[in-house]
Amino acid sequence: MSHSLFPSKSHDHDACRKDALANAQRHLAACKARLTPDRQAVLEVLLDSHRAQGAYEIMDQIDWRGRRPAPAVIYRALDFLVSHGLAHKIESLNAFMACPHADHAHKPMIMICRDCTQVAEFEAPSIGRAISKAAKDTGFVPDQTTVEVTGLCSTCAARGAA
Amino acid sequence: MSHSLFPSKSHDHDACRKDALANAQRHLAACKARLTPDRQAVLEVLLDSHRAQGAYEIMDQIDWRGRRPAPAVIYRALDFLVSHGLAHKIESLNAFMACPHADHAHKPMIMICRDCTQVAEFEAPSIGRAISKAAKDTGFVPDQTTVEVTGLCSTCAARGAA
DNA sequence: GTTCAATATGTTATAGTGTAACAATTACAA
DNA sequence: TTGTAATTGTTACACTATAACATATTGAAC
Numbered sequence: 001m002s003h004s005l006f007p008s009k010s011h012d013h014d015a016c017r018k019d020a021l022a023n024a025q026r027h028l029a030a031c032k033a034r035l036t037p038d039r040q041a042v043l044e045v046l047l048d049s050h051r052a053q054g055a056y057e058i059m060d061q062i063d064w065r066g067r068r069p070a071p072a073v074i075y076r077a078l079d080f081l082v083s084h085g086l087a088h089k090i091e092s093l094n095a096f097m098a099c100p101h102a103d104h105a106h107k108p109m110i111m112i113c114r115d116c117t118q119v120a121e122f123e124a125p126s127i128g129r130a131i132s133k134a135a136k137d138t139g140f141v142p143d144q145t146t147v148e149v150t151g152l153c154s155t156c157a158a159r160g161a162a
Numbered sequence: 163m164s165h166s167l168f169p170s171k172s173h174d175h176d177a178c179r180k181d182a183l184a185n186a187q188r189h190l191a192a193c194k195a196r197l198t199p200d201r202q203a204v205l206e207v208l209l210d211s212h213r214a215q216g217a218y219e220i221m222d223q224i225d226w227r228g229r230r231p232a233p234a235v236i237y238r239a240l241d242f243l244v245s246h247g248l249a250h251k252i253e254s255l256n257a258f259m260a261c262p263h264a265d266h267a268h269k270p271m272i273m274i275c276r277d278c279t280q281v282a283e284f285e286a287p288s289i290g291r292a293i294s295k296a297a298k299d300t301g302f303v304p305d306q307t308t309v310e311v312t313g314l315c316s317t318c319a320a321r322g323a324a
Numbered sequence: 325g326t327t328c329a330a331t332a333t334g335t336t337a338t339a340g341t342g343t344a345a346c347a348a349t350t351a352c353a354a
Numbered sequence: 355t356t357g358t359a360a361t362t363g364t365t366a367c368a369c370t371a372t373a374a375c376a377t378a379t380t381g382a383a384c
Contacts (some may be wrong), residue, residue, distance in 0.1 A: 006300075006302075008262050038332090055370065055371075056369065071370080072334085072371090073333080082331095091308070111300070111302045120300070122299075124293075127296060130286060130292040131271060133288070134284055134286035134288065135271075139316025140313055140314070140316060141313045141314040142313040143311070144311070145310070145311045148253070149304045150307075151306070153301070154302060159379075218341075232364065234342090234364080238362085294336095
């Protein structure tokens with residue numbers, strides 16, 4: 001579960017990050033895909049925080065033989081991570097977040113706190129069911145769904161953030 | 163209702179567009195907002211089709227005193243239309259669609275047909291309810307939700323599109 | 325261990341999406 | 355009429371993402 005919800009103040013982020021990385025390695029080994037240095041570097045940047053990060057923001061945090069990597073390097077790594085379920089693209093932000101659940105296929109709801117800018121995902125089968133039913137009612141055959149919610153996480157709401 | 167679902171082959175698009183424009187005018191009059199020429203031009207381009215259109219695609223269809231309008235002109239008009247509920251931004255496409263329902267506030271599910279590229283919206287209270295409940299379960303206070311589904315509309319699915 | 329195909333990288337250039345900033349103008353109500 | 359808010363005109367730029375193509379690396383088959 002590590003960081004599928006907004007992290008508490010006290011959460012051990014070092015362990016959280018390490019776990020997620022280990023999960024990723026296990027997952028990729030299982031499907032014979034390779035976590036190359038570029039890919040790992042991007043994943044680690046994503047795992048460093050619980051915020052969504054844009055490709056160029058990621059770029060700026062990677063030291064690539066003394067240079068900053070080219071956009072294509074980042075986008076390739078992101079495509080790989082997303083296609084293997086190790087990261088999600090957040091459409092409403094044009095940004096990316098790490099996902100700790102690569103092992104079980106899921107179509108999570110993404111929650112975006114507009115105060116602390118952290119993101120979290122939540123697996124709610126009822127949402128998927130409601131969407132599938134609505135689609136079926138109109139004859140639409142779904143394929144891929146995006147559910148993103150902006151608002152305040154419990155911590156920021158409790159603090160009285162606007 | 164006009165075009166809240168995928169239009170049938172036989173639908174009278176001329177009437178559909180005219181109705182939507184009239185609805186928009188009524189709605190804006192009611193809130194004392196102005197449908198200026200630029201705004202109306204953008205709305206009309208959106209109403210011309212049931213596809214989502216990017217800002218630059220819209221730009222190319224507008225004759226603005228013999229020139230093509232600057233991006234800022236289009237984005238201002240789009241911001242206005244979206245904020246008054248006359249258009250939706252489709253996050254997963256970075257594109258916009260006209261919305262015929264400005265009068266009743268709604269958080270629709272957007273369906274995107276990847277074969278015919280048309281888009282439609284569908285109002286399913288059960289989806290909103292499922293999302294609200296999921297959010298509440300985690301203490302998140304929602305504010306704005308995005309629900310987009312890619313797949314095949316009934317017509318394309320029936321035709322056996324991949 | 326060589327060869328082959330598939331996968332991944334390096335690099336440059338460019339396409340596509342969206343805003344900032346500020347001056348000028350217009351609409352409308354006091 | 356005069357002031358204020360909303361809207362427009364314009365230039366420039368920032369951010370997001372992909373195309374294209376050459377090179378190199380990997381791993382499996384022989």
